[in-house]
Amino acid sequence: MFVVALFMVFFIAPRGDLRSGGDAQRIFYFHLSAAWIGFGAWIVTAVCSIRYLKTRDLKFDRIAVSSAEIGVVFLAMVLLTGMLWGKPTWNTWWTWDFKLTLSVLQFLLYVAYLMLRSGIDEPDRRARFSAVYGIVGVLTVPLNFLVSRVLNSIHPAVFGPSVNGSAQGQSGVAPEMIPILIFSLLAFSLVYVYFVRSRVALQERIDTLTARRAELMSQ
Amino acid sequence: MDFDQNAPYLYAAYAVFLIGVAVYLVSLVLRQRSIRRDEQMIQEIEAEATTEKSDFS
Numbered sequence: 001m002f003v004v005a006l007f008m009v010f011f012i013a014p015r016g017d018l019r020s021g022g023d024a025q026r027i028f029y030f031h032l033s034a035a036w037i038g039f040g041a042w043i044v045t046a047v048c049s050i051r052y053l054k055t056r057d058l059k060f061d062r063i064a065v066s067s068a069e070i071g072v073v074f075l076a077m078v079l080l081t082g083m084l085w086g087k088p089t090w091n092t093w094w095t096w097d098f099k100l101t102l103s104v105l106q107f108l109l110y111v112a113y114l115m116l117r118s119g120i121d122e123p124d125r126r127a128r129f130s131a132v133y134g135i136v137g138v139l140t141v142p143l144n145f146l147v148s149r150v151l152n153s154i155h156p157a158v159f160g161p162s163v164n165g166s167a168q169g170q171s172g173v174a175p176e177m178i179p180i181l182i183f184s185l186l187a188f189s190l191v192y193v194y195f196v197r198s199r200v201a202l203q204e205r206i207d208t209l210t211a212r213r214a215e216l217m218s219q
Numbered sequence: 220m221d222f223d224q225n226a227p228y229l230y231a232a233y234a235v236f237l238i239g240v241a242v243y244l245v246s247l248v249l250r251q252r253s254i255r256r257d258e259q260m261i262q263e264i265e266a267e268a269t270t271e272k273s274d275f276s
Contacts, residue, residue, distance in 0.1 A: 002240070006233065024225040027232040034236070070243070077239045081232040088225040191240065198247050205254050212261050219268065 001187040005029070008180045027085045029181055033188035034077040039141045041071030041192070042110070046138035049131035058207065061127035064134055065117060066199035070192060072110045079103060090154060099148040099155035106140040113137060123207065 008029075044067040052060035082100070083093045094100065113133055120126035148155045 022223040022225040024228040024232075026229055030233065030236050073239055073243045077235055080235045084228045084232040084235070088228050195243065195247075202247065202250055202254065205251075205258070209254060209257055209261065212265075216261065216264060216268070 001183070001190055005033075005180075005184045005187040008183060012180060014174065014176055022088065024085050024088045027081050029177075029184040030188075031078060031081045031085065032181065033184040034074045034081070036185055037188050037192045038071050038075035038078055038106075039144070040189075041067045041074065042106075042134075042138050042141050044196075045071070045113075045134040049134035052127055052131045056124070058123065058127060061123075061131065062200050062203040062207070063196065064131065065114075066196050066203060068110055068113050068134065069199060070195045072107065072114065074188075074192075075103070075107045075110060079107060095154060097154045098151050099144065099153045102140065102144050102147055106144055109137045109140060123210075 045064045048060040048064035048067065051057070052064065082103070086095075087093050113130060116133055117126055117130050120129060147153060148157045
């Protein structure tokens with residue numbers, strides 16, 4: 001599906017006008033899909049963190065950390081491809097705009113989440129601390145979504161109402177773009193599900209191995 | 220299909236996606252291999268410990 005989505009973007013998707021970056025506008029399909037996964041991953045982490053705090057079942061902690069790790073990868077993609085779109089459209093690789101700054105902050109929060117976990121050895125304590133962090137961190141998702149719609153931001157708000165009329169490279173979604181966008185979103189969602197399942201399985205083995213190692217050491 | 224002067228940015232962006240997904244996949248495979256090695260090592264240590272215990276008794 002990922003390859004088909006790539007084919008659709010290169011050979012079927014309409015080219016944007018020069019104001020929205022010309023050919024570079026087609027980065028939008030995967031940029032938005034990666035952002036969807038980046039945001040969604042935080043939401044999954046937060047939901048699993050709440051479930052963990054309620055049940056104390058480490059299964060939810062495993063899903064939370066797996067989702068956060070994948071979120072880091074996809075948010076890094078969002079930042080890099082955003083820069084690659086920004087250069088031809090805004091004539092700069094980067095600007096400290098509210099939306100862009102918040103996206104970097106969100107990325108760093110993900111990294112800090114993983115660093116926090118690596119600093120605590122005791123599994124229950126680690127899960128408890130990171131669950132609280134995961135719940136607080138999810139606040140960046142609605143903030144990031146709203147910031148380009150409420151504040152004066154250079155980043156275009158493609159969907160939904162926006163008070164921000166001055167966005168440079170403003171681009172609406174033309175009807176012929178919608179099927180390709182939906183297909184890209186689906187392809188990315190499937191890649192995310194596959195990654196989470198593989199990462200959760202890996203985390204289970206890591207946890208089992210750590211427990212066996214601790215048992216051996218205590219003998 | 221013709222491309223305009225901004226096409227290199229498009230290629231670079233899609234390279235970022237493909238490389239990002241590939242690097243994460245490779246990292247998963249490498250970690251799985253490393254875990255498998257550790258599991259084998261633990262198994263060997265456990266087997267040794269069991270043998271030593273039975274010899275001792």
